[in-house]
Structure formats: structure tokens, C-alpha cells
Amino acid sequence: MGHVATSIDGMELVYERPRTLTDTPMHYCPGCGHGVVHRLLMEVVQEMGIQEKTVGVAPVGCSVFAYNYMDIDMQEAAHGRASAVATGIKRILPDRFVFSYQGDGDLAAIGTAETIHTVNRGENILVVFINNAIYGMTGGQMAPTTLLGMVTSTTPLGRDAAVMGFPLKMTELVAQLPGAYYVTRQSVHTATAVRKLKKAIRNSLEYQKRNKGTCFIEVVSNCPSGWKMTPKESNDWLEKNMFPLYPPGDLKVPRD
Amino acid sequence: MIAHDNEPRLMKGNEALAEAALRAGLQAYFGYPITPQSEVLEYLAAEGAGRGCIVLQAESELAAINMIFGASGAGARVMTSSSSPGISLMQEGLSYMASAQLPCLVVNVNRGGPGLGTIQPAQGDYFQATKGGGHGDYHLIVLAPSTVQEMADMVFEGFRLAESYRNPAMILADGALGQMMEKVILPKQGSLPIVPRPWATTGKPPTRERNIITSLFIQPEKMEQVNLILQEKYRRLQGEAQFEVLETDDAEILLVAYGLSARICQKAIELARVKGIKTGLLRPKTLYPFPSTALAERAETVEAILTVEMNAGQMVEDVKLAVNGRRPVQFFGRMGGMIPSPEEVLNQIEALAQGVALEAERS
Numbered sequence: 001m002g003h004v005a006t007s008i009d010g011m012e013l014v015y016e017r018p019r020t021l022t023d024t025p026m027h028y029c030p031g032c033g034h035g036v037v038h039r040l041l042m043e044v045v046q047e048m049g050i051q052e053k054t055v056g057v058a059p060v061g062c063s064v065f066a067y068n069y070m071d072i073d074m075q076e077a078a079h080g081r082a083s084a085v086a087t088g089i090k091r092i093l094p095d096r097f098v099f100s101y102q103g104d105g106d107l108a109a110i111g112t113a114e115t116i117h118t119v120n121r122g123e124n125i126l127v128v129f130i131n132n133a134i135y136g137m138t139g140g141q142m143a144p145t146t147l148l149g150m151v152t153s154t155t156p157l158g159r160d161a162a163v164m165g166f167p168l169k170m171t172e173l174v175a176q177l178p179g180a181y182y183v184t185r186q187s188v189h190t191a192t193a194v195r196k197l198k199k200a201i202r203n204s205l206e207y208q209k210r211n212k213g214t215c216f217i218e219v220v221s222n223c224p225s226g227w228k229m230t231p232k233e234s235n236d237w238l239e240k241n242m243f244p245l246y247p248p249g250d251l252k253v254p255r256d
Numbered sequence: 257m258i259a260h261d262n263e264p265r266l267m268k269g270n271e272a273l274a275e276a277a278l279r280a281g282l283q284a285y286f287g288y289p290i291t292p293q294s295e296v297l298e299y300l301a302a303e304g305a306g307r308g309c310i311v312l313q314a315e316s317e318l319a320a321i322n323m324i325f326g327a328s329g330a331g332a333r334v335m336t337s338s339s340s341p342g343i344s345l346m347q348e349g350l351s352y353m354a355s356a357q358l359p360c361l362v363v364n365v366n367r368g369g370p371g372l373g374t375i376q377p378a379q380g381d382y383f384q385a386t387k388g389g390g391h392g393d394y395h396l397i398v399l400a401p402s403t404v405q406e407m408a409d410m411v412f413e414g415f416r417l418a419e420s421y422r423n424p425a426m427i428l429a430d431g432a433l434g435q436m437m438e439k440v441i442l443p444k445q446g447s448l449p450i451v452p453r454p455w456a457t458t459g460k461p462p463t464r465e466r467n468i469i470t471s472l473f474i475q476p477e478k479m480e481q482v483n484l485i486l487q488e489k490y491r492r493l494q495g496e497a498q499f500e501v502l503e504t505d506d507a508e509i510l511l512v513a514y515g516l517s518a519r520i521c522q523k524a525i526e527l528a529r530v531k532g533i534k535t536g537l538l539r540p541k542t543l544y545p546f547p548s549t550a551l552a553e554r555a556e557t558v559e560a561i562l563t564v565e566m567n568a569g570q571m572v573e574d575v576k577l578a579v580n581g582r583r584p585v586q587f588f589g590r591m592g593g594m595i596p597s598p599e600e601v602l603n604q605i606e607a608l609a610q611g612v613a614l615e616a617e618r619s
Binding site for chain 1: 283286310316320322323324326327328329330332348349352356458459461462466467468470471
């Protein structure tokens, strides 16, 4: 890490990279939500002073390299197995803060069983679920959360329910499980949404400290490259098309 | 050296193995029920909690091996167990663990296959165990017990090898060894030292760089370097090959067999010697590394070699590679959960001895 300026031409520095993020340019496409979510996670880790006690699990998908950016101990899981790997870590190190960071294909297709059972056991971890309704890393194929009629490289005529079934509302499923303590759906497409997500992450890690059970945050996100839109268009499209099926808000909040 | 109890106990193979694992300082076990190894999970579920071992029944073998991945990466001494179909499901995780260089002990109480197969004992998983099993260039360290005593002792040896070489190790047993009861003198608690794990993901203090456990090396130049490190490790491992010989000094016919097959061969050797056929046995105790050098040396002193397995002929390929044409190598096996009888093996020995005699007459 090089010299960090504290003032430029007499101006005060009010915004900087958290020390918990490495000084590495991210590989994400312009306008992608991953970078924002990475940053929010690491901001919360820094603000809570828990860098030494946090262990993350990266998935397979665009965020497979999350460990290049987060300056914490991390493990890279096989596709879909992040929550099982996180279970193994948390059972050995119950006083550490453990999170998995997973996309829709990872968490809601190939890893559905691991996701459901991890939450059903009430593992004291945070699951961050990035839902952009597409497989970004492999080039824009259909995801379990792809909307009906949505064109992807494997649904060139749009997703047809008769052939491909329906978009899977994983967060609604998970919220039914007694092991889930806090389940919420957020986004990062506006400044207000970013602030709300940060609060949800903070709440989740505070609950984890108190061993309350699984906290599950879905982040409805965009994929400008996969959706073949500009970042601005993708955020508008997200609000208009994703939110009707995946509405933001809390699905399960603690009673105590 | 591992210290042992003074008094023997009568125990089932699966239970002796589970008890030995606790005595070896097992910190976490993740598993899924499957016949004929469920007693391992059951024993640990009853005994583990009170003795400092985390025991969790996973939703699948797939989840179990990935919990093992996470727990090993977090620095713990970990074990899972299953039987053939379940071990197939774990291959993905084992490939990832071999690449990420994570130690663990996996127990395969081999049953007859392929497919769902049968719950009866078999050795059909030899290729899968010794040649990698999952994708990519890697090996497991493979130990092959042939008694309940070794079911217990090889747990200690398995952890030692896995942790000193940072590689998954497997105990390849079979349904009979798991289920049979025998006299066993158990290894003593606490006689297995812990190898330090500075690479574990336990949380990054300011004093070190972050630890990352991964099997992803997207640049081929880096991936090749990782492969070179693994291959160098496997070369070093060759020095750990273990075997046992029985009545080989004057043997004209050498049997090669492991596990349960080796016990059947012992009886067949007795029967053959009554008939005046000088027969001996080489029993590999490690299947990877395979005791090739020892076998090549013995091959020089005998007339012919017979490999006996409970499969269609798998280890016989490694036997042939080691013997390298010096002597004829024959194979006898039963498959699908059938166990060869000593008499069947004796028939093979007699036929081989006759062939050797005819050959001697001709030349």
C-alpha cells in the first residue's frame, strides 16, 4: 500500500479505500455490483474491528477471485459448496466471523442442497447471495433465478417455463427454515440501497457474534455485460424487471 | 513410535477405527450413513462430543467432504468415512483438497460395485483410490489394513502421513474388515504429535499476510508450478511404501494381495505348502505409494507370481509394472462382493506350479 493522501489542495479526504480491502484493481466489469458489495463487507469488518477474526469463503463464478480483494483469511470452495466449507470452518472456529459469498448459480442451482441444509442447521454464519439472474463468468447462460422470457445464451428465445421451469425464489424458501435468524433482500443500484445493505451486513455480523443462527442476505444485482446493457440501463432494468419478482426488504427479522 | 494399551479388546473393525481416531486426537468428523461403514458415524456420534470431537451428520457425502475441506483449512485434524458409492461422491472434494494441499483422513469401507452394487466386501475401488479418483494429476496416500488391529493402527499412520505431506490420505478397507470382530490392542490417546499449520485460515493478524486456501490457479504457468510441487511430493512419498512378507525365503510362487485377500492367501499358502508347493506372500500395506522396489526384488527369487484381489484385476497392473516382465504374473479374482475361498486360490497355485514345472521340463 502506497502513500495515502490526507488532503488534496486544502480539501479534506472524506472517502477512502478501507484498509481491509487490498490495493488491487478489481477484474469486474464496469457497473457490476460485486465491487460495491465487497467494499461494504470489508467496511463493516473494519468498523467492527474484526479483521483478525473474520474468515470468508469465495464461490465459483465471477466472484471466484474475491480473496484477491478482501484482506482477510479466505478459502475458495468448489462450485456450490461454499456453505458446506463455511460450516466446516465455523464448527472448528466458533468465535470467528464466517461468511460465504455466492452467486445465483452457485447458491441456488448446484449448491441448493448445501444452502438449504446449512440454513436449516442454523449455522452461525452469514450467507451473502448475489442474484443477477445470469451466469456471468461462463458468458451469460441461464441461472435458476433468470426471469421468464429473459434472453440468455442458453435461452436464446427467452426462458420458457414449460421447458426451463420458473425462477427460483431461494430467499423466500430459506426464510421458511427455523434455522434462519435474519433474512433480507437488498440491492446496490442506488446510494440509498447501498446504505441499507451495509446496515444489513452490520446487523448480520452483530447477530453472529451472539450465535443467533444463519443470516442470509440476497443482493439483487446487475450484470451489464451478461444483460448486454450499459450500467445505467442495467440498473433501470433491474428496478423495473427484477424487483417485481424479487422485491427488496426484510423477509425474516429477529423477534427479540 | 505409537504407544499401545496393555490389554486387548474384542471390537468390530469400524468401531476400533472410530475409537482409534478419537485417541489420535480427531477434532472433527463429518459423514453420512452408508452400509457397511455406518458404525463409524454411530460410534463417533455417541463418543465424540464428550471427548472434544465435533461430529456432524451431513446432508450428503458431497457436503461432508466440503465440510472436511473447510475444517482442515481452519487447522483441524479431520476425518470422514463412507463406502464406495459415497466415496464416488467425494471425489470432487478430494481433487480440490489435493490441489489446495489440505490434509485429511478418508476411510473407504469398500463394497461391491459398480453402481449401487451390493453391501458385501470388495476391492473394486483400488483404481479410484490409488490413481487419483477425481479430475487432474494427483494421488491420495492409500493404506490397506488386513486386520482389525490395522484398522486402528492405520488411523494413526494415516494422520501422520496426511499431515506431514499435506495431502488427503485414505484407509481402503472392505465390508468384511469393517464388520468383523477381532482382538485389538488400541493405540494410546495423545501419542500422535500435531504438525503446526501456519497456513490455516484462522483469521489474519496484523503480523502476517492473509492466508488463502484455494485450488484455483488460473494462469497455466502457476498451475504447472503447483503440479510440479505435487509431483515432487509424490516422489518423496515413495520412501514411505510399506509391506509385509510371509514365507518368501524359499518361495517359488509369490502371491501378492492386500487387505482381506491377503488373509485368504495366508490360508492358501498353508494348504499349498502341505502339498509341497513352496508359496509365499507379499502384502502391500500402502497401495499408494506402492512397494514396487520390494516387489521387483522378490520377483528375482521366485518362478511365478499370482495376484489375488476381490475385483476384476486392478492392483495386478501395478504388480506387472513393478515386475516389468521378469516373471510371469497371473491374476485371480472374484467380483461383486464375492470372496475367493482359500481352496480356489490353492487351485490357481497348483495350476501355476504345474505350468512352472512343465516350463522347466521343456527348457
